[in-house]
Amino acid sequence: MKVALAYSGGLDTSVCIPLLKERYGVDEVISVVVDVGQPVEDLERANRLGEEIADHHIVIDAKEEFVEDYIFPLIKANGNYEGYVLGTAIARPLIAKKVAEVAFREKADAVAHGCTGKGNDQLRFEAVFRAMGLKVIAPMRELGLKRSEEIEYAIKKGLKINVGKDTPWSIDENLWSRSIEGGMLEDPAFIPPEEIFAWTKSPEDAPDSPLILKITFEEGVPVALDGEALRGYDLIVRLNMIAGEHGVGRTDIIEDRVLGLKARENYEHPAATVLLSAHRDLEQIVLTRNELRFKMSVDAAWSELAYQGLVLDPLYDDLLAFIDETQKRVSGDVTVKLYKGSLQVLGRYARTALYREDWVSFDTAVEIDPADAGGFSKFHGLQARLYRSSI
Numbered sequence: 390m391k392v393a394l395a396y397s398g399g400l401d402t403s404v405c406i407p408l409l410k411e412r413y414g415v416d417e418v419i420s421v422v423v424d425v426g427q428p429v430e431d432l433e434r435a436n437r438l439g440e441e442i443a444d445h446h447i448v449i450d451a452k453e454e455f456v457e458d459y460i461f462p463l464i465k466a467n468g469n470y471e472g473y474v475l476g477t478a479i480a481r482p483l484i485a486k487k488v489a490e491v492a493f494r495e496k497a498d499a500v501a502h503g504c505t506g507k508g509n510d511q512l513r514f515e516a517v518f519r520a521m522g523l524k525v526i527a528p529m530r531e532l533g534l535k536r537s538e539e540i541e542y543a544i545k546k547g548l549k550i551n552v553g554k555d556t557p558w559s560i561d562e563n564l565w566s567r568s569i570e571g572g573m574l575e576d577p578a579f580i581p582p583e584e585i586f587a588w589t590k591s592p593e594d595a596p597d598s599p600l601i602l603k604i605t606f607e608e609g610v611p612v613a614l615d616g617e618a619l620r621g622y623d624l625i626v627r628l629n630m631i632a633g634e635h636g637v638g639r640t641d642i643i644e645d646r647v648l649g650l651k652a653r654e655n656y657e658h659p660a661a662t663v664l665l666s667a668h669r670d671l672e673q674i675v676l677t678r679n680e681l682r683f684k685m686s687v688d689a690a691w692s693e694l695a696y697q698g699l700v701l702d703p704l705y706d707d708l709l710a711f712i713d714e715t716q717k718r719v720s721g722d723v724t725v726k727l728y729k730g731s732l733q734v735l736g737r738y739a740r741t742a743l744y745r746e747d748w749v750s751f752d753t754a755v756e757i758d759p760a761d762a763g764g765f766s767k768f769h770g771l772q773a774r775l776y777r778s779s780i
């Protein structure tokens with residue numbers, strides 16, 4: 390039997406390799422690393438280990454696709470689940486698709502992942518794997534090994550994993566966000582130590598002078614920083630550094646997992662904070678009130694599906710079709726100020742803005758005659774008057 394394994398180079402997915410052979414009778418394990426912008430050291434370690442312990446190792450660069458087909462739609466949809474920018478969530482289906490493609494190409498009998506039975510990631514991977522008609526093996530969930538047992542097993546198998554140096558935290562990182570959980574953080578009252586953060590400075594250590602930055606959007610996606618045109622991936626990498634330096638983009642939330650468990654999650658996502666705030670602001674000036682109200686519920690429905698990893702549900706594309714239509718007018722510039730952990734929008738410009746200075750101004754009178762509002766005013770709140778006169 391041949392299996393394609395979604396591989397990260399971490400402890401869980403590494404012990405999966407010998408476990409698949411010993412406990413599931415697998416003859417050939419193909420480890421598949423999908424690059425969605427995780428740190429280079431992690432990728433290098435994964436490739437080194439994969440080459441060494443798997444029968445066949447494959448690396449797939451999916452960074453461009455991650456940005457174009459997952460992060461850009463997320464920005465257009467103002468992606469947000471209970472305050473989470475959906476970084477881990479949005480990457481899982483892409484990783485699953487890439488692993489599935491390898492499985493088909495290599496004529497594997499099944500696919501495998503290293504997720505445990507308590508989280509969302511197992512659901513996200515498997516929803517895609519099963520929709521693509523693949524058989525799934527989940528050794529970590531099925532064998533229920535404790536972390537200490539895993540470490541013992543890894544040592545017995547001679548896997549060169551630097552467990553000793555491992556932090557107590559479980560970290561998942563890609564271009565869009567860094568998720569930190571586990572260890573002492575499982576006590577929701579425990580105050581996160583500074584050491585869990587890698588992308589953001591603490592506001593106290595951030596520069597004393599603010600940074601003012603202009604972000605340009607075209608049809609809902611960011612295309613330039615301070616007038617310099619950048620490809621999506623480079624723009625996000627750069628913005629993560631700039632905003633992280635100013636301490637922008639930390640979140641500490643209690644999150645409702647799909648299974649119903651409440652979990653304490655810490656996240657870092659400097660670029661996401663800037664881009665989502667700026668994008669929302671730009672929508673506010675170009676979309677109508679009706680569009681904004683309706684889109685808010687569409688965005689929430691999209692975010693819910695994205696969180697659950699249900700990107701193959703037809704509703705996911707249905708919602709995106711609506712969202713894309715609205716984004717045709719979402720082009721323009723937003724100026725933001727980054728200062729010691731805070732982000733403030735200072736100004737915005739859009740050619741297609743519905744804002745008319747001469748219409749709204751206190752000082753000029755054009756097109757509309759304020760006196761016309763007199764009749765409107767008499768009807769406004771009519772039902773409250775009816776109600777009050779009835780009691």
Ligand code: ARG
Pocket residue numbers: 475476477478509510559560561568569570644652654
């Ligand atoms: N709670 C987040 C989610 O469900 C992050 C999960 C992070 N995974 C991890 N192995 N640390 O998307």
